[in-house]
Amino acid sequence: MKTKETHKPCQGVWVFGDYRNYFQNRVTLQLIAKGRQLATKLKTEVMVLLLGDHVHQYAMEYVAHGADVVMVVDHPRLKDYHVEIYTRIVDQLVKHFRPEIFLAGATAFGREFFPRLAKRLSTGLSADCVSLEIDEQTGLLIQTTPAFGGELLADVVTPEHRPQMATVHPGIFSEIPHQHGAMGRIVYPEVAIVPDERVELIHSRPEQVHKGRLEEAPVVLVGGRGLGSGEKFQMLFEVAELLGGDVGATRPVIKAGWAENTRLLGQTGKSVKPKLLISIGTSGALQYTTGIQGAENIVAINRDPHAPIFKMADLGLVGDAKAILTLLLEKLRKRLQGKKEKRSGVPA
Numbered sequence: 001m002k003t004k005e006t007h008k009p010c011q012g013v014w015v016f017g018d019y020r021n022y023f024q025n026r027v028t029l030q031l032i033a034k035g036r037q038l039a040t041k042l043k044t045e046v047m048v049l050l051l052g053d054h055v056h057q058y059a060m061e062y063v064a065h066g067a068d069v070v071m072v073v074d075h076p077r078l079k080d081y082h083v084e085i086y087t088r089i090v091d092q093l094v095k096h097f098r099p100e101i102f103l104a105g106a107t108a109f110g111r112e113f114f115p116r117l118a119k120r121l122s123t124g125l126s127a128d129c130v131s132l133e134i135d136e137q138t139g140l141l142i143q144t145t146p147a148f149g150g151e152l153l154a155d156v157v158t159p160e161h162r163p164q165m166a167t168v169h170p171g172i173f174s175e176i177p178h179q180h181g182a183m184g185r186i187v188y189p190e191v192a193i194v195p196d197e198r199v200e201l202i203h204s205r206p207e208q209v210h211k212g213r214l215e216e217a218p219v220v221l222v223g224g225r226g227l228g229s230g231e232k233f234q235m236l237f238e239v240a241e242l243l244g245g246d247v248g249a250t251r252p253v254i255k256a257g258w259a260e261n262t263r264l265l266g267q268t269g270k271s272v273k274p275k276l277l278i279s280i281g282t283s284g285a286l287q288y289t290t291g292i293q294g295a296e297n298i299v300a301i302n303r304d305p306h307a308p309i310f311k312m313a314d315l316g317l318v319g320d321a322k323a324i325l326t327l328l329l330e331k332l333r334k335r336l337q338g339k340k341e342k343r344s345g346v347p348a
Helices: 027-042 056-064 083-097 108-121 230-243 251-256 321-344
Strands: 013-016 046-052 069-074 101-105 125-129 131-134 141-147 152-156 164-168 185-187 219-223 246-249 276-280 298-302 315-318
Touching: 013 027, 013 108, 027 046, 027 056, 027 101, 027 131, 027 164, 046 056, 046 083, 056 069, 056 185, 069 083, 083 108, 101 108, 108 125, 108 164, 125 141, 141 164, 219 230, 230 246, 230 276, 230 321, 276 321, 298 321
Parallel strands: 013 046, 013 101, 046 069, 069 185, 101 164, 125 164, 219 246, 219 276, 276 298, 298 315
Antiparallel strands: 131 141, 141 152
């Protein structure tokens, strides 16, 4: 494939297809849905770029979830991810086909691969975006991302260089439901695949994950530094169990050692969309709230009546977190006991 510069106009919204752990990690499908909205405004197509070995079934899945085109580079050397090889291949394709916009998930993979690619393409990259829109007047992609440690939201544009690149947190956008009758084109471009002799993959194994996933929990309790201690934070787990939910944490809680990093919500953590989110002892800093803005209902508990978290809460409770949690636990235990007695026929 020729990779020399061409003067043909840039067009198309591209999404990088990260198919690994497909059934749990849905960020590619979420970006396809958002890509369709952007492509409609630009009167162009949304295309998914897929690299791997024997990955045709994923190409069909991406079509079923809204892709107009899936570009597949299928080769045995691409069975395992290698950042240098991936970067060289995608660099060739982008320079040849010249997409207008290129999106990827802000996962560990996207954070390693996309900045390297942007550097090779001499274009800009907005990381950890929480919103993507098309400017009605200029047609530029408005990339909204937290700035200054999460204290502000910045709107970033790339007026000259192409493609306009951005990574987006999983859970920010909603995927298009699977459409069995969807039609799309699948293309197989010719590219030079040169192995990297500097690094050799000896062995790999999938990371062991818990069956329950914080991102899928219908109820999420989030503890912040305002709880005051790890002992009080542990109360959240019992409440979550009684409500059939899970527990998340803010950055200060992680740093204090009260919870593991996998429970982090926000700009550099996970995004959740539960039916009910209870935020306890959290101030409401932007770097945290970007991870909970998809919640259907938010209940905030804080001692400070002026805490910013109350601005986005549907219900706010001002008071001591431990006292409120103790009362909530008491009520939930009584309700559970009542249900057990009802099932066993024992009078309450």
